[in-house]
Amino acid sequence: MHGPQPTSKHPMEGFPQVSFIKNYCSNPNVIIGDYTYYDDPNGPERFFENILYHFDFIGDKLIIGKYCAIARKTTFIMNGGSHGLGAFSTYPFFIFGSGWEEGVPEKHLFPDVQDTVIGNDVWLGYNATIMPGVHLGHGCVVGAQSVVTKDFSPYSIVAGNPAKLIRPRFQNDVVDALLQISWWNWSPEKVTRNLKAIVGCDLDALVNAQ
Template sequence: MYGPEPDTKHPMKGFPQVCFIKNTVKSQNILIGDYTYYDDPEDSEGFEKNVLYHFPFIGDKLIIGKFCSIGRRAKFIMNGANHKMSGLSTYPFYIFGGGWESVTPQSSELPYKGDTIIGNDVWIGYDVVIMPGVHIGNGAIIASRSVVTRDVDAYSIVGGNPAEMIKSRYSEQDILRLEQLAWWDWPIKKITKNLPIIASGTVKQLCECC
């Protein structure tokens, strides 16, 4: 056996709290890698409701890599949440019509932060909020109830509001090695064979098994 089937919704038999969400998301602008799961005892298949202000006409994407762990109520704020900030008021008068549409801003007048990109093997804790356009590197850990307003380096641990660096999980040299190895892209047979090292070993051991 080489692990659970990535194309199943609930990989843990009799435990629907955990869902491989690439199999439930419908939006073409949300891209999720194999084995990434969302843990929610109330609605694990409803991950997409946590991607907020994600309007198709804006075109921004939420991209999440493989083997990510996403805690309950983690939220992803997308670019549709942004209001024009160059006027005296930030109130979106134009969306209500009735003549107010005359002040509809041009797309260039609305803040746009680009795609939100989450790397591979990222652990996003309970009730985290990730703001538009943030990039989170591979192997990062986001502490529960953090608000992530800027990019997060690979293999770093961040927490707080706004989230700040707590520490790096490995040395710069080891992080470079891990990024080059990219174990998450290995064939699943190779991953399964080397699970003892991936789960509990050292960077040196992982390098030696290649």
């Protein structure tokens, strides 16, 4: 055997609160990698309920890599929740119509629309909030109840509101090597053969992995 099937909705026998969330996704603007799981006793549907202000007409995407661990109540605020700050009022008059249609601010007064991108092997802690357009590098860890308002480089540990860098997980040379190896792109068979090196921090073995 080479680990659970990525197509399994509940990969842990007798523990249905853990779901490989890709298998529940029907929104083309939400892209989730294999083996990424969401842990919530109230069911996998809660994951999608917590992607807020994600409107088709805006076109932004939520992209989450492989092998991510996403805790209960993790929330993604998408670009539809952003109000322009450059006009005299942030109130969205135009969305109500009824004579207010002309109250659309100039495009340059709106925030830029950017995809939200979560790298591979990222851990998002309980009740974390990810704001629009944030990019989290591979291997990042986000502390419980943090609010992530900006990008963080790979293998950063971040926490707080707003989230700040607590420390990098590894030295720069190790991070560079891990990014070069990109084990998350290996076949399941190769990952299985090299699990001890992955969890045991055996960088030399990963570099020479077969």
